[in-house]
Amino acid sequence: MVKENVFETDVLVIGGGMSGLFAAIKAREQGVNVTLVDKGYAGKAGSSPYAFFFAVFNPSWGHRMDDWMKHVNTIGEYVNHREWTEILFKDSYDRYNDLLAYGVQVQKDEKGEIKISRFPGIDTESVQLEKRVFGQVIRKQAVKQGVKIFDRVMLLDLLKQDGRIAGAIGIAVDSYELYIFKAKATVMCSGCASYRPDGWPVSELTADGEVMAYQAGAEITGKEWNEMKSTSADYPAVTMGMSLWMKPPVDMPLDLGPPQVQVIKGFNVDGQELPGLAGSNFMELEFEAHAGRAPVFGSFEGEKGPRRVGGAATGLSVHGSDGIWPVDTRGTTQLPGLFAAGDACATMMCGAVYPGVGYGLTGAAVTGTRAGLAAVEYARNAGKAEVNTADLARLRAAILAPTERKGGFSPRWVTQVLRNTMIPYFITYIKKEDRMKAALTIIEFLRDHMVPKLYARDPHELRLAHETRNIVHTAESKMKASLFRTESRGTHYREDYPRRDDPNWLAWVTLKAENGEMKAYKKPVPKEWWPDLSRSYKERYPNPFPGE
Amino acid sequence: MAIEKIDTELCNGCGICVNSCSMDVIRMDKKNKKAVIQYPEDCMLCGWCVVDCPQNAIYVSPYKSSPLIVSWG
Numbered sequence: 001m002v003k004e005n006v007f008e009t010d011v012l013v014i015g016g017g018m019s020g021l022f023a024a025i026k027a028r029e030q031g032v033n034v035t036l037v038d039k040g041y042a043g044k045a046g047s048s049p050y051a052f053f054f055a056v057f058n059p060s061w062g063h064r065m066d067d068w069m070k071h072v073n074t075i076g077e078y079v080n081h082r083e084w085t086e087i088l089f090k091d092s093y094d095r096y097n098d099l100l101a102y103g104v105q106v107q108k109d110e111k112g113e114i115k116i117s118r119f120p121g122i123d124t125e126s127v128q129l130e131k132r133v134f135g136q137v138i139r140k141q142a143v144k145q146g147v148k149i150f151d152r153v154m155l156l157d158l159l160k161q162d163g164r165i166a167g168a169i170g171i172a173v174d175s176y177e178l179y180i181f182k183a184k185a186t187v188m189c190s191g192c193a194s195y196r197p198d199g200w201p202v203s204e205l206t207a208d209g210e211v212m213a214y215q216a217g218a219e220i221t222g223k224e225w226n227e228m229k230s231t232s233a234d235y236p237a238v239t240m241g242m243s244l245w246m247k248p249p250v251d252m253p254l255d256l257g258p259p260q261v262q263v264i265k266g267f268n269v270d271g272q273e274l275p276g277l278a279g280s281n282f283m284e285l286e287f288e289a290h291a292g293r294a295p296v297f298g299s300f301e302g303e304k305g306p307r308r309v310g311g312a313a314t315g316l317s318v319h320g321s322d323g324i325w326p327v328d329t330r331g332t333t334q335l336p337g338l339f340a341a342g343d344a345c346a347t348m349m350c351g352a353v354y355p356g357v358g359y360g361l362t363g364a365a366v367t368g369t370r371a372g373l374a375a376v377e378y379a380r381n382a383g384k385a386e387v388n389t390a391d392l393a394r395l396r397a398a399i400l401a402p403t404e405r406k407g408g409f410s411p412r413w414v415t416q417v418l419r420n421t422m423i424p425y426f427i428t429y430i431k432k433e434d435r436m437k438a439a440l441t442i443i444e445f446l447r448d449h450m451v452p453k454l455y456a457r458d459p460h461e462l463r464l465a466h467e468t469r470n471i472v473h474t475a476e477s478k479m480k481a482s483l484f485r486t487e488s489r490g491t492h493y494r495e496d497y498p499r500r501d502d503p504n505w506l507a508w509v510t511l512k513a514e515n516g517e518m519k520a521y522k523k524p525v526p527k528e529w530w531p532d533l534s535r536s537y538k539e540r541y542p543n544p545f546p547g548e
Numbered sequence: 549m550a551i552e553k554i555d556t557e558l559c560n561g562c563g564i565c566v567n568s569c570s571m572d573v574i575r576m577d578k579k580n581k582k583a584v585i586q587y588p589e590d591c592m593l594c595g596w597c598v599v600d601c602p603q604n605a606i607y608v609s610p611y612k613s614s615p616l617i618v619s620w621g
Contacts, residue, residue, distance in 0.1 A: 040570030044596065132599070151567065173572050198612055201594035204570045237550070237593045237612035412589065413621035416614060460572055460587055 002400060003177045009035035009148070010379045011372070012167055012183035014155050014209060016042025018051075018361055019342025020189030021138045022095070022368030023375070024147040027187070030376040034147045035181060039154035039173055039463070040204060043139030046191045047343065050201060052134075053117065053358035054365075055126040056096045057089035061116065063125065065089065071123035076351020077490045077541065078506055078531050083329050084320075084347040087370075088363050089124075095365035096127065102141040105130035119357055120263055121277040126358030153179050154208070154463050157395050158186065158216045158338065159387045165216065165337035166385035169395050173463045176403070178396060182387060184379035185337050187371045188213060188324060189364075192316055192343035193474040195422045196415055196467070199231040199312030206467040207474040209344040213324045214473070218334050219510040219521075221346045222322030223474070223481035226429060226491040227354065228282035229316070233295055233307035266308070268293040281353050281490055281543045285310035286429040291546070314423045315474060318491060319360035320349045320367070325510055331371030337378060341371035348508065352490020353543075402465040408453035411464035414446060415471065422475050431482050432495045440479040446472050476518060481509045484520035488545055498545055500537070506530050550591035550612045554583050558605035565597040565606060573597075589615070 011027045013020045016038035028034040038045050057063050065086070072085045100106070107115045107128035118125045130137075143149065155170035159182065167183040190209030194202040214220050232238060266274040266284060270293060274284045285296050285308060295307040317323075324333050324340040326347060331339045342364040349363050350356075402411075421442045422428055427435055451469050456462040487501035488494050506525045511518050531540045538544075551573060554565075561581040565574050574597060575586040583605075597606050 040572075041567035044568055045570045049596065050594075132596070152572070174575065198592065198614065201592045203590065203592040235610045238610045410621055412615075413617075416617055420617065460590075463572070464590075 004180065005177060006180045006182070007035060008182045008385065009033045009167075010184050011035070011375045012037070012181045012186045013189055013372070014168060014186065015046060015189035015191055015342070015344065016040075016139070016149065016151075017046030017048035017135070017189065017191060017342060018138070018364035019344070019368035019371075020046075020187070021135070021142050022098075022365045023187045023189055023341055023372030025138070025142050025145055026369045026372035027376045028142070028145045028147050030373070032376050032379055035150065035183070036142065036147055037150045037153050037155055037168075037170070037179070037181065039152065039208075041151045042142075042149050043135035045204065047202065047205060048361065048364065049132050049135050051358075051361045052129050052131045053126040053361065054092075054096060054099070054129050055088070055124055055356060055358035055362040056092050057124070058093045061125070068124050072350065072355045073529075073531075074542065075353050075355035077353060077500065078351070078529065079348065079489065079508060079525055080351030081348035082529050084349040087329055088347075088349045088359060088366055091366040091369070092362045095362065095369065098365070099129065099134070099138070102138055104134045104137045117357065119277055122356050124356045126356075126362075129361070150179070154466065155179070155181070156208070156212070156399055156466050158212050158335075159385075159395075160216065160391065161386055161388070163336060164382070165335050166387055168212070169392070169399065171399060171462060172459060174459055176459055178399070180387075180392070182385040184382040184385055185339065185375035187331070187375045188333075188338060188340040188344045189342045189368060189371075190344045192319075192322065193471070194313060194315035195419055195471050195475060197312065197314045197419060197423055198237045199309075199314075200229050202313050202316060205316070206470045208467070208470055209340070210323050211470045211473045213333065213335065213338065213340070214511070214513060216335055216338070217513065218338070219325040219512045220323060220477060221325045221508050221510040221523075222317050222348065223477040223511065224485050224492040224509060225317040225321045225352055227313050227316035227318055228285075228310065228491060229313035230285050230308045230310045231312035233309045236309060236312070264298050267297045269295065275543075283429065283491065283493060286425045286493075287546050289425050290430045311423055311425055311429065314428050315471070315478070318350045318352065318354045319343055320345070320347045320363045321351065322346050329370070330374035331367055332374055337382065339371040339375045339378070341367035345371070352492060399466070400462075402454050402456040402462055405453065405455040408455040409450045411454050411456070411461060411468040414450050414454060414468050415464075418443070418446060418468075418472060418475055422478075428478070430493060430495060433483060436479050436483050440476065440483070443472060443475045443479060447476060477511050480511060480518055480520055484509050484522075493545060498547065500541055502533060502540070503530060550593055551585055551588055551597065551606065551608045553607040554585060555605040555607075556580075556582050558603045559583050560603055562602065564600050564602065568596040568600040570594075
């Protein structure tokens with residue numbers, strides 16, 4: 001008999017990175033009970049520990065909103081959600097002050113002034129948080145405020161009560177125990193989606209929240225965009241590779257000193273210099289590879305640097321550009337009682353390309369705060385959460401099913417097959433209908449034939465089994481969205497549709513379950529946010545695709 | 549490959565590394581009160597266990613190789 005732990009709370013926060021901790025602290029400050037659950041250790045888990053740039057907009061530092069907005073609108077290729085982009089910047093200074101109040105240290109220069117970073121071609125600025133440590137400082141603040149934290153518990157399904165979300169059910173990662181959290185409001189802060197590639201520390205980012213919400217009936221969006229991360233060809237599994245254009249803050253092996261990021265140059269095998277940060281949608285490695293001119297070299301201080309390869313973080317989208325579709329600028333979702341923040345929430349603050357530095361972390365703090373406060377408001381008006389016992393019995397059986405199977409397929413093997421299908425540059429980055437349909441056929445086979453037969457020999461493998469289900473789901477969603485968008489834009493490049501198609505595709509692609517099928521829909525970007533179509537294509541899109 | 553060694557002589561059993569590892573690679577051996585590498589194949593080389601270990605007891609190699617794909621598994 002598997003032990004079952006049942007808890008009740010006003011607000012349940014799923015995920016303990018930057019967005020989850022902010023959601024929890026801000027909700028708790030309003031006086032309600034808050035419970036935060038993370039499958040790792042809150043404050044150390046998720047993608048937040050690998051970030052340290054925090055974008056701050058502050059007019060007294062000489063920043064102008066028009067300049068910052070114009071930058072994101074252009075580089076994000078006009079599919080950023082302008083209200084969210086503006087909120088990202090407007091709220092950033094308050095969240096920065098929160099961090100200082102919690103005791104987070106910010107890098108200073110030799111004169112003791114706050115170090116403000118600006119990169120070539122990027123019209124926005126950011127500060128640098130004390131690497132890694134900031135997560136622990138914010139966790140301490142959450143504990144001090146009285147947030148109840150459960151570490152090493154993975155939530156797997158949302159609970160429903162009369163059409164509203166009433167909490168979630170999951171498992172411990174290191175023992176056969178079920179956890180049930182009944183909540184008046186739930187905030188999804190579970191981060192983004194990857195195919196668990198080895199080239200970047202994203203193996204825990206398995207679309208958990210997106211899949212939970214999708215299965216409960218929510219629309220998801222932004223799956224066609226890509227996060228372009230490269231890594232060392234010599235040590236591909238060693239993380240912190242960053243883009244081709246930045247010298248990693250960490251060199252091999254595992255020297256985690258203070259962050260020092262330096263902009264570098266890139267060259268292909270013919271010695272041709274590649275466009276730099278400005279004038280790039282970060283897909284140079286893939287374009288060069290496809291043209292037969294890989295590998296690419298990063299050049300430090302004029303020396304020919306190490307060989308770089310792309311696809312380090314395959315499966316990831318642009319920060320804030322994929323995940324659960326929010327219906328307002330407070331992280332409210334289509335499911336009553338469910339709110340979303342951080343990379344789990346598709347605010348579209350960035351659009352089709354990650355246009356700057358520090359937006360991911362700032363966006364997490366900003367959206368976490370908003371969703372946490374919106375959840376409190378909902379919880380105050382919601383009755384006690386109760387869940388139907390028949391529903392619980394069904395979920396319990398489905399969650400534990402992999403432990404009952406005597407044979408079938410191991411989660412690690414299915415994951416490996418999925419990676420080998422999706423990670424090659426010609427599937428996820430340089431896209432074409434025939435290849436995507438071929439990949440989709442494999443994915444659908446994995447979904448229908450292997451996922452239902454995953455087995456787990458211990459609690460660790462049970463976690464892996466559910467994560468495997470989720471990454472197969474994210475692969476399907478990425479191929480479906482990429483096939484549906486019949487143009488190229490930003491980090492979505494199709495060989496068979498190699499140009500932006502205004503105004504047909506000034507739109508977002510959403511995916512929703514319809515009678516068990518994943519269906520794609522087009523949601524138009526409001527006309528007032530379109531680029532001026534009387535300007536030439538080249539003026540609208542300064543970063544050309546190959547052949548343009 | 550990946551995480552290779554936790555030096556049992558140096559490990560003081562504090563358990564910090566268990567929480568540093570989001571992938572649940574490291575567990576505590578309750579009997580010996582030492583950290584052990586339980587699931588090395590899931591190590592993603594993030595290196596936080598190395599950074600967080602107060603005893604410098606952990607070694608993570610810069611190499612990782614995935615098992616060969618066989619016809620099923």
